[in-house]
Amino acid sequence: MARFFVVAAVLALASAVNAQCGSGTPDARVTGSSGSYTASKGSSTVYSGSDYRAAIQSALDSISSGQRVAVIASGSIGANTITISSGKTFEGCGTIDVGNRSGRGAIESLGTSDVKIPYLSLTGNPYFGLRFYGTRNLELGQITMNLSGGLGIRFDRDNAANANVKIDVVRVTGAGSHAVETWNIDGLEVNQVIARNVGECGLLLQKTTNARVKLVDGDNVAAGNGYATFRMANNNGQTSDGAYNTNVRVDKVVSRGGGRGVFCVSQSGGAVIENVDLANNGNNAILIENCYNVAIRSGTVQGGGEVRLAARSEFPNNRDISISLTVNDNTVRESPCGQNIAWSIQGNAQKTIC
Template sequence: MAKFSLLATALALVSTVQAQCGAGTPHARVTGGGNSFQAVKGSSTVYQGSDYRAAIQAALDSISSGQRVSVMASGSIGANTISISSGKIFEGCGTINVGNKAGRGAIESLNTADVQIPYLTMTGNPYFGLRFWGTRNLSLGKINMNLSGGLGIRFDRDNAGSTNVKMDVITVTGAGSHAVETWNIDGLSINQVIARNVGESGLLLQATRNAWVGLVDGNNVATGTGYATFRMANNNGQLANGNYNTNVYIDKVVSRGGGRGIFCVSRSGGVVIQSVDLANNGNNSILIENCYNVSIRGGTVNGGGEVRLSARSEFPNNKDIWITLSVSGTSVRESPCGDNTNWTLSGSGSRNICP
């Protein structure tokens, strides 16, 4: 797959997003507040009452493929789920507060095509804030989650995979688990994932291929855990034919404090990371463990945990690793020696690497 260009991807994403949330004439709108909400489609009222979730679902159910719902009201859906079916455009212009429904998303779109969520503001403590599987041509725009626990965006492991997923800017604060976790996506582009005070990973890619990400930016992410601001695991980047030709492109990873900065593990790879800016990570600044065809092409590591290449015995050793970095205030260690490891290091950090 040819590398996505930042400009082309950004333009493609912008084209799916309205100029302003609720702008123009949505096909349906949800308004109100407190204990009184109204869902209107055109000139018809499709819901009137005290149940915010029911108003939103009624508005969604009233429109057809290619039509748009704008939720202007703020409210709470409790421990319940909003479901979006194929072809529908959902804008959360108000603040949607959510509860925890075990194993479910507060908002879900499952086994669907051409769903768009150009805008969403969510608060609360969901099991999953957004949950997807089996999607085709899904587009997420400016998603803001100011959470008190739970997991932000999840693509399921044990259901059908997804293709051609696009995200613009995903901002997640306060998730107890991951900000964004993917499984089984073929064709993924993300402009930015911004994670603040998140319990596990900022962006976790698993069994995902043909991907481009502009920026992963984490501050106080994965403190005290084995996760990382940016983590690849479970055969991420392995192509359908089993090889690890480069197909995952990350423009930049920024990480401050927290746990690991970057972690590649469990037979993942096929990745180029153009630039890193890592400082004071509480665990390994970078850990590459049983990964193949991994290239970090520049950037800095200042303080924090060591830069480490390691391997577990149950998987084949690291192979075809290229690391170009300035490392200061921490160490660089390769143990055991990988197969075709290539280091280009500067900075004052101590080094214990294989010849």
């Protein structure tokens, strides 16, 4: 019963927030319903017809930098892409249903600056729901994705880097892959990533520096595989001079069921997690593998897979790791022994540490 009221409260809050979408006087609007859409800029019609994607793109193309589009109508864009250019604000007030376009995002902003997406509601099975690279001063607000597969938000690996990205609240359900995956960001602020029934990670940070995350909350995330509610990988937190000074700060990670709770791997580090609340994870509650300067300062682990420090031979061993936790009905293991490892474990966990 309590869970029902929590869900109801979240939905009510989302409805209240979305009610603000399209408020005031947007510079362009998309209105209508299935089979009949109109894109207008001021008093001028820039598109009228049955193609929902064309209506949205026409509205976006009609405005200039510093102006705003509000998509009031709901509809499907199919396996196609909406592109947002620099300086534009895109509000998805209706529900945008999307298809799978290989290697592409349903909505993209590439090589741009000062793009804002304050509101968005997405459904469907995209390759990527949102796709970015080469962005500067990107702002994402209230983003809700109720998916039947695909990946939620993706910052590309093999393209231009990003700077100064702000993300407010992202809620993703049903993604087959990650809810949010970053590559190559310097300067990232995240309020909340809330992942439910997601196939791989809730939040995956890679080659991302100077990051501040308030909350990652996962339920049934990464079940049956090696991913995690919160994962740092591929030199995440390593600065341009090769150092691992603390520059990734996470306030709280909550994880229930699924696979791993927290996972740091492949020469990542420079990170502090202030608090964790992990229970009944199907794989390691926490796994730290070949990472440097990582601290988990407080929290609880209840049951699930073990808390583990491990290492692969192809990378230097763990070093400068500090973990302070209450761990119950579980095990804590360090193998092989790392360098400068500090443990403070309370609770009834069995410990095999150096």
